[in-house]
Amino acid sequence: MRHLFLIDEAEHEAGLVPAGDGLHHLLVGDDTLAVAFDGTQLVTDGRRDRVHVAVEGNVAHIHLDGRAFRVEFREAMARFAKGGAEGGADTLVAPMPGSVVAVNVEPGANVSAGQIMMVIESMKLETAIKAPRDGIVATTHVAAGKTFNKGAALITLAPLEES
Numbered sequence: 001m002r003h004l005f006l007i008d009e010a011e012h013e014a015g016l017v018p019a020g021d022g023l024h025h026l027l028v029g030d031d032t033l034a035v036a037f038d039g040t041q042l043v044t045d046g047r048r049d050r051v052h053v054a055v056e057g058n059v060a061h062i063h064l065d066g067r068a069f070r071v072e073f074r075e076a077m078a079r080f081a082k083g084g085a086e087g088g089a090d091t092l093v094a095p096m097p098g099s100v101v102a103v104n105v106e107p108g109a110n111v112s113a114g115q116i117m118m119v120i121e122s123m124k125l126e127t128a129i130k131a132p133r134d135g136i137v138a139t140t141h142v143a144a145g146k147t148f149n150k151g152a153a154l155i156t157l158a159p160l161e162e163s
Contacts, residue, residue, distance in 0.1 A: 004074040098122030
C-alpha cells in the first residue's frame, strides 16, 4: 500500500512492503528498491549507509549520507477532504495557534513549490508557510495581523490551469 509523504517540500507517494529476511521493497513512483534497516545502517543494493532517524509524531528527521531530510506522513483522506469538491485543491492549515505576520500572495497568484506564501508567529517563533506544490492561490483565509487557532485554514491552493 502506498502512502502520501512530504519530502523536502514536495509530495511523493511511497510504500514499504515486507520481502522476508529483514528485507523490504521500497516503492517510489515506478521504482522498486530492495532495502534493509538494521538500526544505524540502511542497506540498498549491497551498499551500507549510516542513517540516523528521529521521529516526532507524523514527521521523521533523517540524516543519511551527509544530508538531512524532513519526511512528513500525510493522511491522504484528510488531505483530500480539505480540498473538498475542487479536486486537487490543498488547504494549508495552521500547525499551532498564533498570528499572521505577513501574507506574500493574493488570490489568483501562481505559486511554485517551496515558495513562501505566508509568515506566521507563535510564541515569538516565526514559521514560513510554503507552497507544497505548484498551483494557484484560491483563497487566503487569514489576513496579516489576525490571529488563528491550531488547525485553522490559512491558504487554499487550486491546481494550475491546463493549457
